[in-house]
Amino acid sequence: xxxxxxxxxxxxxxxxxxxxxxxxxxxxxxxxxxxxxxxxxxxxxxxxxxxxxxxxxxxxxxxxxxxxxxxxxxxxxxxxxxxxxxxxxxxxxxxxxxxxxxxxxxxxxxxxxxxxxxxxxxxxxxxxxxxxxxxxxxxxxxxxxxxxxxxxxxxxxxxxxxxxxxxxxxxxxxxxxxxxxxxxxxxxxxxxxxxxxxxxxxxxxxxxxxxxxxxxxxxxxxxxxxxxxxxxxxxxxxxxxxxxxxxxxxxxxxxxxxxxxxxxxxxxx
Amino acid sequence: xxxxxxxxxxxxxxxxxxxxxxxxxxxxxxxxxxxxxxxxxxxxxxxxxxxxxxxxxxxxxxxxxxxxxxxxxxxxxxxxxxxxxxxxxxxxxxxxxxxxxxxxxxxxxxxxxxxxxxxxxxxxxxxxxxxxxxxxxxxxxxxxxxxxxxxxxxxxxxxxxxxxxxxxxxxxxxxxxxxxxxxxxxxxxxxxxxxxxxxxxxxxxxxxxxxxxxxxxxxxxxxxxxxxxxxxxxxxxxxxxxxxxxxxxxxxxxxxxxxxxxxxxxxxxxxxxxxxxxxxxxxxxxxxxx
Numbered sequence: 420x421x422x423x424x425x426x427x428x429x430x431x432x433x434x435x436x437x438x439x440x441x442x443x444x445x446x447x448x449x450x451x452x453x454x455x456x457x458x459x460x461x462x463x464x465x466x467x468x469x470x471x472x473x474x475x476x477x478x479x480x481x482x483x484x485x486x487x488x489x490x491x492x493x494x495x496x497x498x499x500x501x502x503x504x505x506x507x508x509x510x511x512x513x514x515x516x517x518x519x520x521x522x523x524x525x526x527x528x529x530x531x532x533x534x535x536x537x538x539x540x541x542x543x544x545x546x547x548x549x550x551x552x553x554x555x556x557x558x559x560x561x562x563x564x565x566x567x568x569x570x571x572x573x574x575x576x577x578x579x580x581x582x583x584x585x586x587x588x589x590x591x592x593x594x595x596x597x598x599x600x601x602x603x604x605x606x607x608x609x610x611x612x613x614x615x616x617x618x619x620x621x622x623x624x625x626x627x628x629x630x631x632x633x634x635x636x637x638x639x640x641x642x643x644x645x646x647x648x649x650x651x652x653x654x655x656x657x658x659x660x661x662x663x664x665x666x667x668x669x670x671x672x673x674x675x676x677x678x679x680x681x682x683x684x685x686x687x688x
Numbered sequence: 689x690x691x692x693x694x695x696x697x698x699x700x701x702x703x704x705x706x707x708x709x710x711x712x713x714x715x716x717x718x719x720x721x722x723x724x725x726x727x728x729x730x731x732x733x734x735x736x737x738x739x740x741x742x743x744x745x746x747x748x749x750x751x752x753x754x755x756x757x758x759x760x761x762x763x764x765x766x767x768x769x770x771x772x773x774x775x776x777x778x779x780x781x782x783x784x785x786x787x788x789x790x791x792x793x794x795x796x797x798x799x800x801x802x803x804x805x806x807x808x809x810x811x812x813x814x815x816x817x818x819x820x821x822x823x824x825x826x827x828x829x830x831x832x833x834x835x836x837x838x839x840x841x842x843x844x845x846x847x848x849x850x851x852x853x854x855x856x857x858x859x860x861x862x863x864x865x866x867x868x869x870x871x872x873x874x875x876x877x878x879x880x881x882x883x884x885x886x887x888x889x890x891x892x893x894x895x896x897x898x899x900x901x902x903x904x905x906x907x908x909x910x911x912x913x914x915x916x917x918x919x920x921x922x923x924x925x926x927x928x929x930x931x932x933x934x935x936x937x938x939x940x941x942x943x944x945x946x947x948x949x950x951x952x953x954x955x956x957x958x959x960x961x962x963x964x965x966x967x968x969x970x971x972x973x974x975x976x977x978x
Binding site for chain 1: 698701705707710711712775776784789790793799801808809810811817819822851856862863937941953957961964
């Protein structure tokens with residue numbers, strides 16, 4: 420009975436696993452075979468790289484990728500800096516209004532900027548930042564999630580360490596930089612991976628604020644490229660998809676363990 | 689000490705806080721204000737109209753349709769994703785062979801952009817040549833038009849959403865499972881408890897805090913994640929698969945009615961606030977239990 424159940428459970432686990440990678444496997448199949456095999460599965464289908472060539476020719480992937488990289492880095496750099504300062508203040512400073520400030524931060528965990536696209540678009544138009552890198556990044560330059568994670572981590576640093584650093588003659592920012600930042604390294608890594616995969620994949624807001632190739636990230640580019648109206652066939656779309664997800668996927672496969680641990684780390688807090 | 693104005697603390701907080709306020713709290717207030725105003729065009733001055741936009745909303749069949757859709761969408765995706773996530777976590781945490789490959793397989797959809805995977809799913813769902821219908825044809829069934837059939841479009845979106853999210857929620861369960869004490873299980877084994885009984889009496893109750901956390905996040909996602917609609921159905925056919933946030937987008941950027949879009953945004957914010965409130969009440973209960 421028990422062993423029958425175990426076998427059943429094991430088989431279901433593997434079946435579900437295969438089901439879960441099927442879309443990706445299909446993308447690989449279609450991308451590396453000629454278009455006539457996109458909907459036909461045959462072991463004798465010849466391999467080809469032509470789909471990648473035509474995808475590359477039909478959409479400015481290089482530019483899209485550059486845009487995504489610039490936007491994601493801009494957001495991450497700003498988040499790491501601003502969240503460190505805010506997280507430190509909320510964790511280690513005593514002051515009137517701290518509870519209120521923390522409540523303001525927590526509200527943003529619930530109401531992400533994408534819900535407010537209408538008003539945020541108006542703000543961006545008012546600032547004349549439509550279709551710019553800064554415009555895509557602006558609503559995300561500070562992250563409530565990042566502040567929250569760093570606050571939790573900074574709270575666990577022993578007071579003696581901070582006092583000792585003060586005796587050594589370190590000042591406010593020096594203490595943050597030399598004592599708190601190194602100690603919170605796992606949190607920084609976890610937050611960075613979560614943030615990068617979020618913003619690499621973000622779509623709705625960039626769709627709203629970008630108009631041209633100048634600032635359009637990969638996700639928005641892919642939506643235009645893959646739209647049925649564009650008349651591109653499955654094989655080329657699959658090739659384009661692989662180009663778009665390639666860098667993140669490779670990074671993920673190499674640092675798989677770190678990635679998953681980081682998501683776990685960020686999730687427990 | 690606590691009442692003193694702490695300049696240093698506020699200076700540290702100010703940059704981050706001003707961004708959060710500028711793009712979350714301030715636009716929230718502006719949305720509420722705008723939902724009570726109206727203007728003939730974007731250049732005309734807006735005037736206060738009281739609850740007229742809300743009147744319009746109550747009489748708008750599309751609004752009720754998308755709200756109802758969003759409700760069913762949450763009902764359809766949230767419990768399924770959670771149940772699958774628990775199963776995945778138990779498998780990955782067990783001693784069967786190839787757990788790291790399994791974990792990789794389950795987690796991969798999480799890091800892929802919704803937009804690009806939607807392109808692949810579009811092929812799976814397409815009427816004649818699509819993978820699902822080809823498989824059905826093998827056993828002699830003529831497959832439906834998954835995304836074009838009013839009765840199936842929303843369900844088809846749900847299937848893809850579950851696929852995308854379950855692995856993400858698995859991570860939280862995996863983290864929780866690793867904190868459970870092995871002695872507990874050794875004792876249960878000694879008593880001769882069956883696998884199902886162990887799960888029902890030990891594992892599931894101990895995972896309750898995680899389930900609550902995941903539950904809230906899953907419900908929030910059901911309202912916030914609409915990327916796949918842009919590729920798969922565009923809310924169609926005839927709004928049968930339309931969701932609230934996508935309707936807000938359409939209203940603001942296709943129909944160019946930012947006043948009505950603001951009204952819809954307020955409804956969305958109110959919904960999120962209710963979910964947040966429920967979460968606080970539930971989490972409070974949990975703390976009492978401890």
